[in-house]
Amino acid sequence: MEATTSIILTSGQLDQLAALARQSLPNESCAFLLGKGEKETTVTEILTMRNADESIISFSIEPKELLQAYDLAEKKKLQVIGIFHSHPARPSPSGTDIKFMEINPVVWLIYSTTNGQFKAYIYDNDVREVAVKIKE
Ligand SMILES: [Zn+2]
Numbered sequence: 386m387e388a389t390t391s392i393i394l395t396s397g398q399l400d401q402l403a404a405l406a407r408q409s410l411p412n413e414s415c416a417f418l419l420g421k422g423e424k425e426t427t428v429t430e431i432l433t434m435r436n437a438d439e440s441i442i443s444f445s446i447e448p449k450e451l452l453q454a455y456d457l458a459e460k461k462k463l464q465v466i467g468i469f470h471s472h473p474a475r476p477s478p479s480g481t482d483i484k485f486m487e488i489n490p491v492v493w494l495i496y497s498t499t500n501g502q503f504k505a506y507i508y509d510n511d512v513r514e515v516a517v518k519i520k521e
Contacts, residue, residue: 387424391516392467392492392505394418394428399503399519401431406471406496412436415444417454418467418494426466426492427520432457436470443481444470467492467505476504483512 394402406414419430432454436444446454458465468491472479476497478486486493486508492515494505505515 388509389426389492389507389515390424391518392418392426392428392494393422393518393520395520398428398431402469402471402494402496402503403501405433406498409436409471410498411441411473412439413441413444413471413473415446415468415470417458417465418469418492419458419461419463420466421463422466425518428467429463430461431469441473442479465491467494469494469496471496471498473498475499476502478506478512483508486512 413436415434415436417432417434418428419432420426420428434446434450437447438445472495476495490508492505492507494503496503503517505517506512507515
């Protein structure tokens with residue numbers, strides 16, 4: 386498998402994720418990013434998930450909702466290529482994020498509701514930044 390170097394989204398998808406993050410305040414928001422690709426991953430669909438933690442410092446997704454998301458992706462012949470969540474702080478992974486990134490080595494897209502920045506990371510041996518590209 387080729388190492389992932391970028392995640393590609395449309396500006397509309399980025400707007401949708403930023404809006405989700407703002408609506409969820411003060412809590413963190415989360416979503417699954419469905420799409421295709423290995424080296425360059427392209428998001429084709431966003432699945433908004435409920436933050437079961439209802440927390441301002443963490444998020445988690447109910448196992449039942451997780452299974453439904455993976456089922457839906459399979460039906461659409463897409464993959465869960467990324468996990469999105471927002472931070473009311475800098476868009477860098479927290480210690481807890483890194484722990485979950487390690488067991489879930491897809492692209493982790495983080496949006497900061499304080500500075501409006503998107504950053505993406507993946508775990509392969511260590512946390513590595515992935516480029517966020519906007520599809521024309
Ligand atoms: Zn986080």
